[in-house]
Amino acid sequence: MIIDCPVCGPRHLTEFSYGGEASRTPVGIAQTDQQAWEGYVFARNNPRGLHDEHWQHSGGCRSWLHVRRDVTNHRIHSVRLMGPFAARHAGHTSP
Amino acid sequence: MVDAMKAWPMAGHLPPGDHGARTGKGDAPLTLSERRPGSIVEVGCWPDTLNRMQMVLPQLARNTAILDLAPGRWWVVAEQTGVARDLERGIEPGLGAVVDLSDARAALRVSGPAMPDLISRILPLDFRDDRLPPGGSAETVTAHMNVTLHRVDATTVDLFVFRGFTRSFLHHVQEAARGFGYRVTSP
Numbered sequence: 007m008i009i010d011c012p013v014c015g016p017r018h019l020t021e022f023s024y025g026g027e028a029s030r031t032p033v034g035i036a037q038t039d040q041q042a043w044e045g046y047v048f049a050r051n052n053p054r055g056l057h058d059e060h061w062q063h064s065g066g067c068r069s070w071l072h073v074r075r076d077v078t079n080h081r082i083h084s085v086r087l088m089g090p091f092a093a094r095h096a097g098h099t100s101p
Numbered sequence: 102m103v104d105a106m107k108a109w110p111m112a113g114h115l116p117p118g119d120h121g122a123r124t125g126k127g128d129a130p131l132t133l134s135e136r137r138p139g140s141i142v143e144v145g146c147w148p149d150t151l152n153r154m155q156m157v158l159p160q161l162a163r164n165t166a167i168l169d170l171a172p173g174r175w176w177v178v179a180e181q182t183g184v185a186r187d188l189e190r191g192i193e194p195g196l197g198a199v200v201d202l203s204d205a206r207a208a209l210r211v212s213g214p215a216m217p218d219l220i221s222r223i224l225p226l227d228f229r230d231d232r233l234p235p236g237g238s239a240e241t242v243t244a245h246m247n248v249t250l251h252r253v254d255a256t257t258v259d260l261f262v263f264r265g266f267t268r269s270f271l272h273h274v275q276e277a278a279r280g281f282g283y284r285v286t287s288p
Contacts, residue, residue: 017226017241067170
């Protein structure tokens with residue numbers, strides 16, 4: 007699998023670390039509801055098809071990326087730079 | 102800080118001579134030698150100081166190679182020592198941060214017509230000129246070791262690794278280079 011890093015260009019999977027499903031919303035630290043925490047820590051959408059996920063280009067520019075990937079064929083639909091420099095990179099959307 | 106008594110990381114681990122496949126007469130397809138830059142300095146800044154840093158850094162880092170590694174993150178590599186001190190003087194804390202890596206990395210220069218073929222064996226990078234032109238740089242991974250690459254010209258690259266990985270990295274490169282045949286020259 008090749009991820010087209012908005013900073014570095016297309017790079018091999020070995021340079022990246024998976025950062026989990028991107029659609030989760032962190033529970034507030036003051037929240038004590040067990041169900042809310044259980045949902046955040048354990049529950050995943052696990053869709054068949056398009057999946058929003060976080061990847062870090064840990065072996066490259068260290069940037070965090072928001073990747074939309076089709077889990078049935080590993081086709082990457084979009085890659086967007088996250089973090090403080092995100093506004094300076096438009097990112098790529100595959101045709 | 103680099104001092105005159107510094108023990109260079111590859112000293113004693115990269116004996117000069119011809120190695121690997123017989124190369125016959127003429128130049129070896131690959132030449133390996135330790136690079137011994139006096140200064141390797143990382144410079145970083147914030148999104149709101151990026152424009153200013155892009156103007157200031159080339160002026161402060163004259164006669165150096167500036168490697169553009171990531172948004173707001175550069176390496177300044179130079180033959181001369183003391184570059185970190187000069188940069189610290191010119192970059193106030195509100196503009197960015199300076200970290201001296203001169204003693205933290207080992208550097209290997211690989212050159213020769215077989216360089217792109219050798220690099221293709223060990224690094225997952227596209228070496229066509231439009232992807233990684235001379236003067237360009239990249240950070241990548243080989244055998245779980247982070248590598249910072251600077252393409253010096255069409256057939257020469259400098260590879261920087263964490264100093265503690267020196268021997269593992271040299272072994273890895275030499276294994277891959279053996280099939281081509283290579284010459285080790287003095288730094």
